[in-house]
Amino acid sequence: MKDTQVKSGSAEYVAEAIELAIHEHRLIPGMKLGEDELSEVYGVSRTIIRAALQSLSHNRLIELKRNRGAFVAQPSVAEAIEVFEARSLLEPRTARSAAERMTEQDILSLQNHIDAEHTAIDNGESGRALYLSGLFHIEIARIADQKTIAAFITQLISRSSLIIALYWERRAALCESHAHHALIEAFRNQDGDQAEELMKSHLIDLLTSLDLRSRKSAPSSLHEALKS
Amino acid sequence: MKDTQVKSGSAEYVAEAIELAIHEHRLIPGMKLGEDELSEVYGVSRTIIRAALQSLSHNRLIELKRNRGAFVAQPSVAEAIEVFEARSLLEPRTARSAAERMTEQDILSLQNHIDAEHTAIDNGESGRALYLSGLFHIEIARIADQKTIAAFITQLISRSSLIIALYWERRAALCESHAHHALIEAFRNQDGDQAEELMKSHLIDLLTSLDLRSRKSAPSSLHEALKS
DNA sequence: GTGATCTAAATTGTATACAATATTGTGATT
């Protein structure tokens, strides 16, 4: 877990760093990601930056506008709904599969995620808490041992993070924690039916807790603010 | 359909060209895709080729091995099953949505796809027929007006094409056509229930028609053949 | 002062050059 040796470099590393920044809402929808700028920050050439941006673009975390550059994505209301519809197709059934193959170790892992989430909330790191809350969902997909579906869910949760940045109303993700606790309970009992049902309503709760009528966060820079 | 004006260039174009070649089974699982080679074929620099390969890699159509190069992907049996499980989660419900919003125009479009598929079969272009059969599924996702899910399905169908190349037993895709006809009938009646059910069993049929115990096609080169 | 037009700067798109790594071929040694 330590990085004394600067093994940075590689486009992968850069992409993950940017992705984390987006998840923790340090990078805000609409922000311009200049290539030279990133190149300096990470100490690699634009070639690497470009590869990273392409990867992020493919996951819909940023938008690549030809000859204009890269911008943190700003999902529309329609896209927000689409993302949660896709999650509703994938995650409940995945939660069921996970429940059926759940081991003691898996439950501990999930519990750790929740604990870390609580710690972050207590420390006022709401961005990090949100990120960890996403990891909880991804961990479930991993446990279900469905790499393909897990990859889709991972992307959807990344995009959900952007959606939450734009449309979230009440920021204290406390209600979430409750849902996650209930899920763990179902997992403990290896109750697939209940896990599926809980995940289904959890996702509905999430979607309905969004205010899809007005965007929240102001664009990044003053410049952007005045333009859009 | 003609390319008098060489508007090629752009990584997108190259990626689509390679993807088509994979879909039509002109490029076979395991084949090496050398950068210089592709660079010559498409008359662009390796920079462009590299971007295209990265994109294809993200869709799991090729595998990028560090310092080794790009190879047409060879989905394992486990991956094949995963892909069809993911399709089973996404496509039946999508077929239902499509049925409910289906217009006259949409039905004509789907009918065109089937006709083209038949033409290809009659001309012995089994590769192209398979490709068109995939487009039929993608068209349904488009009609359902769910871009996010459609993107996932598109990737899954691409990967299915590789899976079929590796594990398909009876190549005459006639049984498929029947399933597609039945689906169109359900669409005509805007019968969501039936569309969902038909798609579900269609996917099961597809999976069970694979022979997952032995790989079919021989690897590209003699070299590869002796190595794996 | 407002708006349009042109010029200069900055940014992205592409190609090429160089470095690092893997592959292949050759030859020495057993």
Next chain:
DNA sequence: AATCACAATATTGTATACAATTTAGATCAC
């Protein structure tokens, strides 16, 4: 003859240079 070591070759990884495009600023007309 087979195997290992090393050199030569080929291929990929990364950085940089140049071209194309967009953006910003200044100038001019109204």
